[in-house]
Amino acid sequence: MNDTTRQQWLCRALVVTGLSILASSYLRVLYTAVDIDGDPRLFFGLVAGAVIAGLIAGRFVPISGAIVSGAIITALGSMLYISTIPPEYSLSLTISGLWGDTTALLTGMSILRIINAGMWAVAVAPIPTFLVSYFATRRQFGYSTLIGCGTVAFVVLTGDISGTDALLGVLGGVFTLGVDGVERRGARVMKTDRVLVVLALVLVVTASISIVPGGSAPLGAGGSTGSGETVEASLTRSDDELSVGGSIKLSPDVRFTVESDRESYWRIGAYDRYTGDGWVRTADTHDPNDELTGPKSGGSKFTQTVSPRATLSVMPAAWRPISVSGPAADATSFGGLRPEGRLQPGDNYTVESIAPRHSPRELRNASGSYPDDLRDRYTQLPDSTPDDVSQYTEQLTANAETPYDSARVISTHLKEHWNYSLSVPEPDGQVASTFLFDREAGYCTYFATTMVTMLRSQEIPARLAVGYAPGQRVGQNEWVVRGLDAHAWVEVYFQDVGWVRFDPTPAEPRQQAEQAAIAAAREDDAANVDVSSSDPNETDTPTPTPTPEPTASTATEAADQSTATPGDETTPETGPASAYRPEAFANASAAVSDDDGGSTVELPPASTILFGITIAGGLLALLRRWGVFSGLRRLVWLWNLSRSDPKADVAAVYDRLEYLLTREHRPREPGETRREYVRDVGTREDRRLVAIYEQVIYAGDRSDSLVSEAIELFKRRRWTLVRW
């Protein structure tokens, strides 16, 4: 294999590496969907098939054929996807539905929210993969990169790709084009140092300009706390996604006050699809079942009036709302309310709810069989969920005969054996298994997520509900709810009964944490911590108003109320939940994505290492381009004159002199003797040095004095380098 061929192979290998990185960045996103809700084996099989088909087609099929093949693959994928959609969603298959879906995807709707996201990803993944592979085989790397980057751009728009993955994809594309360009111009692969410099530049720029989405993420050097984000933010955003992150903070600001006949959890909504590290609401927009209905088992009707004290994009209401008056609102498929705009202070609204009433007996007797679609939707777990979660749960619930018993056991178990803590490192891998086996503490999102995972592993339909804990009771019928009251809990489905709330989070420590946060905020004179129950306008007053309920009394109240069940669920099982009540702070919950505790000393993630290597490589390449290394080497070389034998010493001195002369004047011509050269460009000392050289080298004079003289001459001579 000659040098040129080796060059070509090296280039090709580098290009393939770049394309693989590019493709893997979007495939990872699609795989996430497949893992959560799909068939990974089918996915990998199709992707591999697409690669191979592309390789073969690239060799034999002209471009028009490839377009046709691409269309066929697309059509097959669409049929595959459509065939698996549950019939009740066929509504969304109308043209306008598709159009709406596409628009929604391109404007930030996560692909995880697609009804059958896994199958959708399986159907979509082979298309760009085939084309990338096809064009790569035809050595049209530009098209390959274009398609790969286009796909990455798509998942960037849907918001599913992490900054790290997106950056990796872009870097892969840049790398591919760079190496390809280098090869096309026939330059040596070593010239790719230019590409390396560009890659490093991309990294550094994106990492240092925070406007670039995800810019600060790739380096994994995020601060120990997210700047302003709080626990509440993730739970109460009107977003349809929720990620379980690391440490979180509590916001003591008052959000709203409630006048209600009874105490309740102020529920916002629920999540059905578990991604392993977070939650997603599926297909909220197309659910035909959005309507407010009362609980099947009946219950007691009561009303609440909610007065927002800050801008709210959600509509907290007691479970289960049956009517709302005030600002315009929609119902969601999770039995929640959603305001059409943002609620400002003063946009008070009144909700009529029916608190479901059901006895443990009723729940115990509930059938263990569920409607297919409900079961599919609410027992979904990512394929990558470790088996040990399931095994652990199985052992734990070995004696539980009914789903209700299982739920009780799990809830009690979590409450008793895990601690409540707001500062926890971000889970690496699955939330549930990390929490169950590697951690001793967490906050409400961890507890709730883990419980849902455990229930689902036993085929019991469950979902994650979010909202606010009842808050601080400031009057007979009045509660003040703060940001830190944001909370997450579990809803379990019982046939013929409906969704029943369980709260696996230990109440006491949560309340203590929240109390501490409020006290701290009061000490800091923070605004908005309190609201006088009689004067709602006082919210803006920066002075610490006398708190309606001193800490001590709240504690008492907590104790008093520990026996009372929170209004919503009247089952005895909710007893633990009742512990929450008083003041509750939001237990934190879903941490907002990038609050990471960062207290571990584990190795940084592979991407960080890769980015580090890229930046270091770019830096080295840059230094090399600037000649820093060769310069340093030269300097060491110039200053390092070791004596061995006269001939070698004098030759070494001459070589260095010639280097200096080359820098100062011109290189010596091949046929030019040293004598002629220094006569032309050298100084008198240089000529003397060459005379010594000739005396030693050609005349064989090995006297030490000559060598010493030469070395001394040169030692004075080399300082001209510095002056130069």
Place this chain on the structure above:
Amino acid sequence: MTDNVTAEPADGERAQAIAQRIVDNVETVIVGHSDTIEQIVTAVLAGGNVLLDDVPGVGKTMLARSLARSVAGSFRRVQFTPDLLPGDITGVNVFNQKTREFEFQSGPIFANVVLADEINRAPPKTQSALLEAMEEHQVTVDGETHPVPAPFTVIATQNSVAADQTYSLPVAEIDRFMKRLQLGYPGASEEAELLDRIVGGHPIESLSPVATVEEINAAQRVVSTVRVESSIREYVTAIAEYTREHARLGVSPRGSIALVRAAQARATLDGRSYVRPSDVQSEALVTLAHRIRPTAETDSQATVIKRALDSVQV
């Protein structure tokens, strides 16, 4: 002035003095061409033969004669003609009536300096009569070998015009000349001085020897001991290899040897006991060019050598 002028100089200095005397002596006759004079003197010191190749009338023969007269040795001149026979050069065995035996009648080649004038006018057979003498310093006639005197130098001249009446020298013969020298026309002022000198008697008539045969022999021994470092030898080899790669016929090893010898002689003339790269460079053209057959018609022999000197790293 003859020899032993200086008391006890080192061998090298004495050799340099001898060479310089000869050069100076010849320069009293030949106007200009000091380079060529030095070349021809160093060729003699290196024990080589010289081919003077130029148009008629530029002083080839005069140069050769001046050199011959500067040395106090025997000098013979052979005018080559188309009917010249080998025996006319080497000599023949003649039957002696008195002794009833064949006697060797030595030809003109038995001299310290042999001037082979217009060598290319004789047929190759006759030209070849010089081969053995030039290379091995001996002559074989009828199976008997006769050494030629030492020092021995053949100075041949040839006219490079009127090629139709001549036999070009065979490659083997050409290769045996250490150097080929070309005089070229004198400059305008030189020519004026030349005319000035011949007024009132040709200066060569008054030329007297400045070196004895022994002195030349001694100088030749000095030359052969001049130091040639390995880097110089490699340089010579590299030049030779370059010509082999860039010409139809490159320099033979004999050519490389000639170059080293010539460089040694040049160093001696310069008063040095070691060879420098510049010695090689100044001798390369004259010692190598005539041995080369360039690849392209447009290339001259000299161009190839100049290119070699320019591209081979010293």
